[in-house]
Amino acid sequence: MSYVLELKSVRKSFGEEVVLNNLSLVVPEHTATVLIGASGSGKSTLLRCINLLETIDDGQILLDGKEISDPLINVDEVRRKLGMVFQSFNLFPHKTVLENITLAPVKVQGKSVEEARIAAKALLTRFDLADKADQYPDRLSGGQQQRVAIIRSLAINPRLLLLDEITSALDPVLVNEVLSIVRDLKHDGMTMVLATHEMGFATQVADEVCFLESGNILERGSAEAVLRNPTNPKTQEFLKRVHQAGRL
Amino acid sequence: MTERNHSAWSPSSRELERQGSRRAINRKQVLIAVVSSLLVLGTLALVLVTSPGWQTVKTTFFDIEYGKEVFPTVIKGLWINLQLTFIGGAAIGVIALGLALLRTTKSPTLTPFRFLATTYVDIFRGAPLILIILLVGFGVPALGLKGISSNVIFLGTVAVVLTYSAYVAEVIRSGILSIHPSQRAAARSLGLSSGQTMRYVVLPQAIRRVVPPLLNDFVSLLKDTGLVSILGVTDAVRAAQINASRTFNYTPYVVAAILFLLITIPMTRYTDRAIRQRTNAQSAEGAI
Ligand SMILES: Nc1ncnc2c1ncn2[C@@H]1O[C@H](COP(=O)(O)OP(=O)(O)OP(=O)(O)O)[C@@H](O)[C@H]1O
Ligand SMILES: [Mg+2]
Numbered sequence: 228m229s230y231v232l233e234l235k236s237v238r239k240s241f242g243e244e245v246v247l248n249n250l251s252l253v254v255p256e257h258t259a260t261v262l263i264g265a266s267g268s269g270k271s272t273l274l275r276c277i278n279l280l281e282t283i284d285d286g287q288i289l290l291d292g293k294e295i296s297d298p299l300i301n302v303d304e305v306r307r308k309l310g311m312v313f314q315s316f317n318l319f320p321h322k323t324v325l326e327n328i329t330l331a332p333v334k335v336q337g338k339s340v341e342e343a344r345i346a347a348k349a350l351l352t353r354f355d356l357a358d359k360a361d362q363y364p365d366r367l368s369g370g371q372q373q374r375v376a377i378i379r380s381l382a383i384n385p386r387l388l389l390l391d392e393i394t395s396a397l398d399p400v401l402v403n404e405v406l407s408i409v410r411d412l413k414h415d416g417m418t419m420v421l422a423t424h425e426m427g428f429a430t431q432v433a434d435e436v437c438f439l440e441s442g443n444i445l446e447r448g449s450a451e452a453v454l455r456n457p458t459n460p461k462t463q464e465f466l467k468r469v470h471q472a473g474r475l
Numbered sequence: 476m477t478e479r480n481h482s483a484w485s486p487s488s489r490e491l492e493r494q495g496s497r498r499a500i501n502r503k504q505v506l507i508a509v510v511s512s513l514l515v516l517g518t519l520a521l522v523l524v525t526s527p528g529w530q531t532v533k534t535t536f537f538d539i540e541y542g543k544e545v546f547p548t549v550i551k552g553l554w555i556n557l558q559l560t561f562i563g564g565a566a567i568g569v570i571a572l573g574l575a576l577l578r579t580t581k582s583p584t585l586t587p588f589r590f591l592a593t594t595y596v597d598i599f600r601g602a603p604l605i606l607i608i609l610l611v612g613f614g615v616p617a618l619g620l621k622g623i624s625s626n627v628i629f630l631g632t633v634a635v636v637l638t639y640s641a642y643v644a645e646v647i648r649s650g651i652l653s654i655h656p657s658q659r660a661a662a663r664s665l666g667l668s669s670g671q672t673m674r675y676v677v678l679p680q681a682i683r684r685v686v687p688p689l690l691n692d693f694v695s696l697l698k699d700t701g702l703v704s705i706l707g708v709t710d711a712v713r714a715a716q717i718n719a720s721r722t723f724n725y726t727p728y729v730v731a732a733i734l735f736l737l738i739t740i741p742m743t744r745y746t747d748r749a750i751r752q753r754t755n756a757q758s759a760e761g762a763i
Binding site: 280302309311313315319320321336379380 | 658660661664666667668671675679680
């Protein structure tokens with residue numbers, strides 16, 4: 228079986244602090260891998276390494292069997308195959324919703340403006356945002372902004388979608404409208420790696436849940452196994468705390 | 476979507492009362508402002524007019540007839556200042572943008588240019604403009620280079636452009652640096668190259684942010700074009716000087732000053748407004 232993404236013994240440190248230590252992970256096509264773990268456990272760092280926003284210290288990252296951690300690789304070409312959505316949306320405030328979405332298809336993929344607009348409008352319509360096409364991001368609610376950010380990353384037809392705590396800047400009412408998009412994408416067969424604190428949601432979409440702790444994956448398996456019947460004492464401890472915070 | 480109720484609304488009697496009080500407060504504030512202005516300005520005028528030297532000052536600085544006589548030559552000179560400002564301004568914009576981009580690039584091929592740009596900015600930002608004008612205005616013709624014009628207007632403009640490019644480059648650079656790195660990360664994640672990220676994402680936001688300080692620099696530029704008069708360019712300042720030294724009456728200087736103010740004051744007002752709008756927009760945007 229071939230994997231969309233494969234991490235082999237990845238190591239990443241910032242100065243003295245080792246954030247990822249000998250971490251390995253495989254992501255088969257059409258699956259969702261959910262990363263959970265305490266704040267500072269390295270979830271964002273892992274996603275940023277996959278997206279080549281950070282350079283790893285050791286190990287290998289393979290995308291469709293091709294090593295992308297090779298310094299000779301064209302990073303722009305790699306990133307065209309990866310969609311990334313951030314916790315803080317990061318929409319471009321000087322561009323309208325439609326311009327945010329069509330920028331990469333036009334400038335990176337060389338599509339015509341017309342073609343890109345039609346595709347963008349189709350996506351906006353599908354996710355109930357057609358009436359916001361010409362608005363600037365600061366006129367949208369947080370949930371709407373995050374949905375636009377997801378659509379923007381979908382517009383380049385990524386091979387793999389990386390989602391980094393896309394709901395943690397939103398209030399509980401808005402969380403669901405964003406998560407329902409992710410559920411739809413999962414249904415479409417999009418391959419995803421996502422970091423989240425929403426355990427209920429993780430249970431719904433995850434094919435595999437990975438619990439990160441001190442730079443490594445301490446426990447992995449189906450949502451049922453990891454979230455309901457964790458065997459590692461650290462996972463149990465973490466889930467207990469999440470439970471106390473009322474997020475399960 | 477929330478349904479808004481657009482049915483007819485007529486203010487309650489309490490609201491009408493409040494509107495009445497607001498109007499009364501406004502009237503009172505306007506009245507206070509007018510009275511205090513009259514008092515302050517009146518006192519100043521009185522001090523000026525009753526001062527012992529007022530009659531002499533009046534004839535040597537505020538000779539209306541003489542002012543009318545020199546007006547055409549001064550305004551002709553001002554036209555040169557304006558041309559210098561606009562042509563120089565365009566050149567400054569282009570050079571400053573280049574310098575700012577060079578100073579913020581990480582590209583290794585451009586390393587020597589980045590170093591040169593930094594040195595350039597250090598030198599021209601640190602030296603007084605008037606020295607640069609003198610050095611360029613008298614130094615360049617002395618070199619006797621072929622093909623380089625020794626026209627004083629040209630050389631004066633070059634000196635002003637050299638100096639202002641350094642100032643403006645720093646303003647633009649500060650704008651570029653003020654854009655949050657997450658914007659760059661988002662653009663790069665979409666596959667945009669670093670050049671495309673600068674051009675389509677960072678620079679448009681940066682320029683918008685620095686428009687108010689740039690307008691300030693534009694006002695200063697107009698005023699500083701008056702300095703090229705030391706090279707003998709017959710701009711508004713020089714035209715006034717020629718007339719004043721001929722008659723020992725300083726009214727032409729006042730005429731020149733008033734003409735400059737007529738242009739710069741509206742520009743400054745406009746800049747202030749732009750800054751205010753910028754601040755308001757920023758607080759509405761929150762973190763952005
Ligand atoms: N650019 C950086 N420079 C130095 N240290 C960093 C940098 N980025 C992350 N770190 C450190 O790496 C560790 C892991 O951070 P990371 O953001 O990956 O955690 P996380 O699991 O995403 O946490 P959270 O749930 O709060 O988002 C933290 O201790 C953090 O301080
Ligand atoms: Mg994080």
